[in-house]
Amino acid sequence: MRKHIVVLAIVALLFSMVQIPVLAGKSQTNTGHTGSPFDKKITERFESERSMEHISYLSEDIGPRVAGTNQEKEAASYIEQELQRYGYEVSKQVFDIANRLQGQLNTSTEESEFAIRIATGSSSTTEEGTFGYVYHSGKGEPSGFPDEIDGNIALIERGDFSFWEKVNNATEAGASGVIIYDNTDSLVPPTPSLGGNSASIPVVAITKEDGESLLEKMESEEVTATIKISEITNQTSQNIIAVKEPKGKPANDHDIVYVTAHYDSVPYAPGANDNASGTSVVLELARIMKGYATDKEVRFVFVGAEEIGLVGSRYYVSQLSNDELDRSLANFNLDMVGTNWEEATALFVNVVDGAPNLVWQSTSDAAQRLGNDSIVLFERGASDHVAFYEAGIDAANFIRREPVTASLEPWYHTPFDTIDKISQDRIQEAGELIGSAIYDVVRKETPKGKRNQGVRMNEGDYLLNEAVYVE
Ligand code: BES
Numbered sequence: 336m337r338k339h340i341v342v343l344a345i346v347a348l349l350f351s352m353v354q355i356p357v358l359a360g361k362s363q364t365n366t367g368h369t370g371s372p373f374d375k376k377i378t379e380r381f382e383s384e385r386s387m388e389h390i391s392y393l394s395e396d397i398g399p400r401v402a403g404t405n406q407e408k409e410a411a412s413y414i415e416q417e418l419q420r421y422g423y424e425v426s427k428q429v430f431d432i433a434n435r436l437q438g439q440l441n442t443s444t445e446e447s448e449f450a451i452r453i454a455t456g457s458s459s460t461t462e463e464g465t466f467g468y469v470y471h472s473g474k475g476e477p478s479g480f481p482d483e484i485d486g487n488i489a490l491i492e493r494g495d496f497s498f499w500e501k502v503n504n505a506t507e508a509g510a511s512g513v514i515i516y517d518n519t520d521s522l523v524p525p526t527p528s529l530g531g532n533s534a535s536i537p538v539v540a541i542t543k544e545d546g547e548s549l550l551e552k553m554e555s556e557e558v559t560a561t562i563k564i565s566e567i568t569n570q571t572s573q574n575i576i577a578v579k580e581p582k583g584k585p586a587n588d589h590d591i592v593y594v595t596a597h598y599d600s601v602p603y604a605p606g607a608n609d610n611a612s613g614t615s616v617v618l619e620l621a622r623i624m625k626g627y628a629t630d631k632e633v634r635f636v637f638v639g640a641e642e643i644g645l646v647g648s649r650y651y652v653s654q655l656s657n658d659e660l661d662r663s664l665a666n667f668n669l670d671m672v673g674t675n676w677e678e679a680t681a682l683f684v685n686v687v688d689g690a691p692n693l694v695w696q697s698t699s700d701a702a703q704r705l706g707n708d709s710i711v712l713f714e715r716g717a718s719d720h721v722a723f724y725e726a727g728i729d730a731a732n733f734i735r736r737e738p739v740t741a742s743l744e745p746w747y748h749t750p751f752d753t754i755d756k757i758s759q760d761r762i763q764e765a766g767e768l769i770g771s772a773i774y775d776v777v778r779k780e781t782p783k784g785k786r787n788q789g790v791r792m793n794e795g796d797y798l799l800n801e802a803v804y805v806e
């Protein structure tokens with residue numbers, strides 16, 4: 336509760352301080368807010384039809400692009416080929432990722448195969464899988480297991496105590512596997528974490544709806560299930576990088592701006608908004624900026640393995656030399672910029688520490704020039720900008736959200752994150768606004784003394800009430 340109040344306080348605070356100048360620009364109506372001549376080099380050339388084609392290819396032709404899979408690699412190849420078509424020399428940076436569990440749950444009921452999530456810490460099974468009768472075992476308290484559970488599969492409701500306690504109790508009772516069903520309605524199953532423990536039996540989760548339909552079946556017939564889980568080892572993912580060199584600068588004496596978007600998705604999600612949208616805008620920006628003379632190096636980095644914990648971006652940043660870090664000015668990270676969810680009227684500029692930095696400043700300047708009143712500065716990590724921030728680089732993530740509660744669209748991370756939920760107009764808006772901000776930063780010289788300092792302000796300059804930052 337306290338957290339909510341804090342978040343709302345921050346939003347209210349930011350609206351009051353940061354939005355006002357932007358709104359003031361807008362109140363003079365859109366006429367006269369078509370941007371400076373340099374903005375037009377972006378706004379008049381950004382073609383959202385091209386972005387929509389990228390989203391279609393990534394989310395419909397390929398579909399879910401889970402880190403380490405062939406689908407993720409296929410997406411990487413597509414991005415690489417597009418960049419080559421624009422005239423870039425492209426590099427592919429391959430890195431190892433953690434082993435991954437994959438599996439399925441089949442039952443004797445009509446639904447047969449269920450959408451599952453495998454618990455982090457589940458055991459794997461033999462190739463044939465773990466077979467048994469399914470017994471309702473309450474919430475997994477010791478008294479909840481029937482005598483017949485020995486060698487069979489426990490169906491357990493989520494809630495009241497930890498996943499690990501449930502699994503531990505099931506193991507003690509002799510169960511050969513666990514199916515946990517959710518206790519609240521959700522489009523996708525939960526991903527149980529066993530809190531760092533390793534189970535000796537397979538553990539999967541299903542939705543509340545699927546759990547209840549199994550229970551209903553079990554009232555009139557015996558239900559059996561087979562859980563198959565295998566570990567996939569030696570997995571790799573990759574970042575795809577295209578560099579736009581500055582004009583007429585001696586090598587290694589220029590500032591670097593990183594424009595990033597992750598192209599992987601979570602399992603079952605076609606990832607049209609998360610994050611074919613950001614990928615598609617960055618591709619289009621790379622295309623139109625190719626021919627422009629800039630004072631700075633622009634690196635377009637298409638990041639793999641974000642959804643399993645920012646693995647690609649952290650790897651990318653770990654490979655930068657001290658000299659490159661010194662010359663690094665900013666990271667513009669685009670993640671979920673195209674939803675057509677009506678409530679998501681604001682484009683959030685998420686900054687890890689909540690403080691205005693070069694990315695925010697250049698975006699808010701561009702918003703004023705273009706008469707765009709949708710941006711909100713917000714304190715949030717959870718995407719690739721975190722890796723750049725951790726290296727001391729001014730970084731922000733662009734994401735569309737509901738402006739007061741900061742909610743994401745209801746189909747986030749679900750199979751319903753599909754291209755019909757993308758707004759081409761919002762893709763165009765993101766391309767024009769973020770593209771103009773980036774271009775403004777890279778087109779002109781940064782005095783050497785200002786490098787890597789961004790425009791970070793003192794706390795007192797932007798915090799009206801420090802108490803809101805207590806947590
Ligand atoms: N695009 C999402 C969500 C997101 C991005 C939320 C930026 C807020 C700000 C991102 O891909 C995602 O799902 N992130 C994970 C965390 C990450 C470290 C795996 C999340 O928020 O659960």
Ligand code: ZN
Nearest residue numbers: 609610670671
């Ligand atoms: Zn994302």
